[in-house]
Amino acid sequence: MEETITTTAPAIAEAAIGLDISINNLWLLLATFLVMFMQPGFALVEAGFTRQKNTANILMKNLMDFAFGALIYWLIGYSIMYGTSLLGGLIGNPFEKFAFDSSGFGDYADYTDLMFQTVFAATAATIVSGAMAERTKFSAYLIFSVVITLIIYPISGHWKWGGGWLDQLGFQDFAGSTIVHSVGAWVGLAGALILGPRIGKYGKDGKAKAIPGHNLTLGALGVFILWFGWFGFNPGSQLAATGNNTIAIGKIALTTNLAAAAGAITAMLITWARYKRPTLSLSLNGALAGLVAITAGCDAVSPGGAVLIGIIAGAILPFSVELFDQYFKVDDPVGAISVHGVSGALGTLLVGVFSLTDGLFYGGGFKLLGIQAVGVLSVGIWAFGMGYILFKVLKATNGLRVERIIEEEGLDVYEHGENAYN
Amino acid sequence: MEETITTTAPAIAEAAIGLDISINNLWLLLATFLVMFMQPGFALVEAGFTRQKNTANILMKNLMDFAFGALIYWLIGYSIMYGTSLLGGLIGNPFEKFAFDSSGFGDYADYTDLMFQTVFAATAATIVSGAMAERTKFSAYLIFSVVITLIIYPISGHWKWGGGWLDQLGFQDFAGSTIVHSVGAWVGLAGALILGPRIGKYGKDGKAKAIPGHNLTLGALGVFILWFGWFGFNPGSQLAATGNNTIAIGKIALTTNLAAAAGAITAMLITWARYKRPTLSLSLNGALAGLVAITAGCDAVSPGGAVLIGIIAGAILPFSVELFDQYFKVDDPVGAISVHGVSGALGTLLVGVFSLTDGLFYGGGFKLLGIQAVGVLSVGIWAFGMGYILFKVLKATNGLRVERIIEEEGLDVYEHGENAYN
Amino acid sequence: MEETITTTAPAIAEAAIGLDISINNLWLLLATFLVMFMQPGFALVEAGFTRQKNTANILMKNLMDFAFGALIYWLIGYSIMYGTSLLGGLIGNPFEKFAFDSSGFGDYADYTDLMFQTVFAATAATIVSGAMAERTKFSAYLIFSVVITLIIYPISGHWKWGGGWLDQLGFQDFAGSTIVHSVGAWVGLAGALILGPRIGKYGKDGKAKAIPGHNLTLGALGVFILWFGWFGFNPGSQLAATGNNTIAIGKIALTTNLAAAAGAITAMLITWARYKRPTLSLSLNGALAGLVAITAGCDAVSPGGAVLIGIIAGAILPFSVELFDQYFKVDDPVGAISVHGVSGALGTLLVGVFSLTDGLFYGGGFKLLGIQAVGVLSVGIWAFGMGYILFKVLKATNGLRVERIIEEEGLDVYEHGENAYN
Amino acid sequence: MKKVEAIIRKTKFEEVKEALHEVGIEFITFWDVRGVGKATQARIYRGIKYDTSTIERVMLTFICREKYLDPAIQALLKSAKTGAVGDGKIFISEILDGYRIRTGDQGDKSVYLEGEE
């Protein structure tokens, strides 16, 4: 259906091209708004899954990582990610699009592209927040949130979406299972490790204790909002809505939805079998795990493949949560590491299995799977490593964790002088 | 404004057709997202209008009916509803579109059609949840939720939207006052009847007691979200956004909004007159009653007609709630039967009165009204009857209602081992 | 990129025009939905920033101002605002578009235009609610809410957007910093002055006391929803999405987002410096201040200009709140006067400074700044004056403020017979 | 004056209130509490079992004159009972003195209004 421009009617053709671009632009802008709306989704999930005394702190963090992200990414992050490749595809030219202001357009307006990329960057930053909730100094949070949007995310982002070395290798990550979600999660893992668990999380015998979230209604609302926003995240990443994209965006919406549904159901069934009762908190995480997992391959797999990816992600989720929580003793209050890290890596690898064009199950052999593993690993090492250094430096300088009394009485009062509930 | 394709410029024409389809597809996909977002709207209304001790259960139900609905409807429900008519328009061929995966397109992508239809199916299923809240076994809920999306909704849906016998009769139900909302409500009515009222709902003297909802802020947020989502539900059901549809979708947005506004105001005034004070819970229901009522005729009536339909729906709502609650003693915690059943039937009938083309008030005589009545009745009998059989069978096998102690202490702890609030 | 229609292919050209209009229509309708969704945003901010005992009242007010607004504006407000100018541009002909029902179209469907304008009118009305929260009689609220949508907003709206005298003067207010936000705020200021402060707001020594909001999670969710909805408010006000508008709407989304981010960060930093701790409530207000301020010039300034406008708005916000709260002793529970009034006036004036075409900083001299000041002042005098008269009349007739006991025990029980929380 | 404190089921509150009103107890203060007891419903949060016995209850308390004590306890015992484990307890203690804030009335007069019995 792509338009073929004849030479006999250039003016009309131009009009037609114009509309094509306008439609794509409209689509991408609306997708941007949907992804932006994921911010309160993340905020509610994190607030709902943690204790009441830290709620104002969590809301403040989520507000500020988006605000700082929007400024920083506009100022320079976008240029590092999408500037001309330097150093063999390791980084984009940071000054090319500095303080971006261009009224040009390609398949859609340049401004729209910046906006769409901005909300993705903010997503990566906000994921970290959950893994480090209830004990991180607010000042430290602001600093590392800036560093993530400024350096960590744009550089590994450049590797794939900026046309860098991973992209040239053939790595596939359609909407960012690895490039967005895992990056946030691996940084968060480094943070949770260096911070240590919340007071009272592990008993004297080392056994994990439950610290129930204060409001699962908020948590569930957050998950529904995220699910809704994901329809901007995945179908929007097609970056166009005309020609063959017309069909593609419908398909991506379908695979996204099926994987989320399968993830929620599978996680529920596992908890039912394992803990005798179907639990809400893990089913909600299961839906998110399905969404994160399908993000890499939502364009490349069949609906049936999407269901399988959702099932696998949802099945692994409860075990992953237990593993980190009870065996590795990494205290991740909202399960961000399992949901975004493990599921993101898993989903990226599964593209190598379920891709209709070159997946293992469709006769593509192990080649793509290998490339996917390279991508998952290299980005993982980058994000975890950079996070580790960052948090170590912060710990030694600004301080990373609040004092004991602040943690016990709540960050809201000591860090912000304000309670969320009165 | 529909494009006329000349033979002199086929390539450009093709481009133009393509854009037309792309725009429709874009519109329908965005409408799908809006309707999907009604899920948290329903969840919040149900959670807000019930007691705190059952909140996790309600959230779980709403998550799971959407998740199961998405899978089941994709797998087979869609085919039953939209497969080629069998048995004289009673049912669609269930295997024609089994595990749907088609990258074709008509006026929009086939995938998009499946997605749009899926979120409608999920709406029907979720309505049942409210009428049976606070006392239904979770396992039973899952089972009947699947049966609704698999059989009950698609079959009566086929009668109208699948081109079945009701459609051929001339029955009009634009976006589903009857086909979606009433179906859910009549199944819910059967369920509420068979379940019986919640413990403490009726005193020893048989008098109804108030069991106030635990959080009307959530309830109100839910209603606003539903109102927002309805702009996908009704205007989206135009299924296109180009040519004359350009005007139609604007008009449908207007009639939808006016009916909702009129419904809310009228319900408020009635409660003010009747109970001395304007009450929030019934005004919120009034807005929903207006929305449900206009759904059948939002395309066919004038803005003034929409206001009247909203007024009638809003006026009847408080009486309908009293009738079911205090006289029939059917315990429907969120008013789903009145809002979706009574208002849905009413709105469908009123198309026969207010339709600009063949309504009673516009010289169309009683013909359409009669056909509407046939549709309302036949779908009502189908949904109530199937629901009745379904719940009777469930009661005798799996069990339908939780034990007394579970109901008293809350379904959250006993059914899910988790509290919503801590 | 605007299409040029050649005479050789009229049919195709017509198709192209049609699509152009359809796209604009689609865009505007979706923007309408986003702006409509700001209603729960306002409701949650107001509810979250006030006390629990008045929550049902606040939700009821926000539901009802939207419902009444939708009906009144359709019936006559739209005509007053957009009817042919009478009296030298002071008012539109109120009967021209009475009970509007036109299936014509210009650049988009007429119905769509009505819908878009309706949700703007509802925004102006709902702003008043916050400034007068926790002590206003519900019956009085309904009356003045109707008067605002019927008279106050449409008349000053006509001055600019209806093509009235301010428009002819060259006044610039792209999406309504002054025409929508300030109007609501200045009416609210008149109301807050005449009502007087809430009981207990000022001690015997005249010192302001804190009356903390009951749920900042709701407040934060509300702000995120408003931010999301603002992407309909500002980019939507471009009223088209094709041709050069393609780029414009992307740019407006960017300037809007940058100003909001800068506003939130600046307000946070100011509170950090001033009160030793970064406070959530004022940072949330800071984001809104940035949004309101950029609304007038989002199309006319550069991204850098947008950041500066956000910074200025965010910096002034905490001082403005203190000024009204502690010095003028105007009790405005949610800060509506500072957020919508002060920031709205500021943003409108700053167009005269930062406008790329004729702003002071871009060599345009003081001319535009002067015109902007005329607009800000005249609309301010109109809105405040009309509000003042309205509330004085209401006070003398219906009564404006609830009795002492109602205020102390909560408006929910006495005014609505219902609690929000149980 | 005696203070009566009762921990009862939430679902029984309305009945208890009415029963107390009937025997002349007009003023009651109550709030939500949680009880730790012998119940054994496991809660699971994210894979960890915890808190095996907490249940939601209402604590109500009223201060009354001696002569009201017995009827009040009988009313309570009757109206709060379901017969199943978890019905709760009633405890009585001594109040040394009381004041009505509005009037400053002290002692017994703090809990009744003369001429209004």
Place this chain on the structure above:
Amino acid sequence: MKKVEAIIRKTKFEEVKEALHEVGIEFITFWDVRGVGKATQARIYRGIKYDTSTIERVMLTFICREKYLDPAIQALLKSAKTGAVGDGKIFISEILDGYRIRTGDQGDKSVYLEGEE
């Protein structure tokens, strides 16, 4: 030691707190309660009238030594009063013994710190 329990208006809490601080009562524990009384504001939920008399109040309690008792009660009576029905009550009871958890201090010493009066 004596225990003072007061049920007061929410709107009066700040004043009461300050008044108690002035007479040397530094530690107070408080929580939200609801009171059933004589008020008759009908609540209506979905068409059903109910619960005609519940009002929101704050319960505050402090344990103090005898010598603080009288000034504390006077401070309470003054600061919590509006003069309108619903101002609430004060009740006094006996405390047999007390402990400060941090130090294990027992008896009177549990409620004051030596050298800090």
Place this chain on the structure above:
Amino acid sequence: MKKVEAIIRKTKFEEVKEALHEVGIEFITFWDVRGVGKATQARIYRGIKYDTSTIERVMLTFICREKYLDPAIQALLKSAKTGAVGDGKIFISEILDGYRIRTGDQGDKSVYLEGEE
């Protein structure tokens, strides 16, 4: 019977509960309270400083027979202690009588079940 009331840190609740269970205290009732003390963390709401000393605590209470009193207090003192300011207090008072609603058992029998000790 004696009533024990303890105001403790929220973070210590689980430990305290287990410690009490170990010395035979099976039934505990608890709820969230706020304490006014000497802490000085300023809260700021919209530019106004307020409420400089409120902290969140848990109030727990149980009624037990005399013989359980001492072990229970020792368990409490040990399990609720962090050593930092704000650990809270324990107060003991007299209970005149008690009833088990389910059975009507009165007196000491209201707090234990025969043959179940």
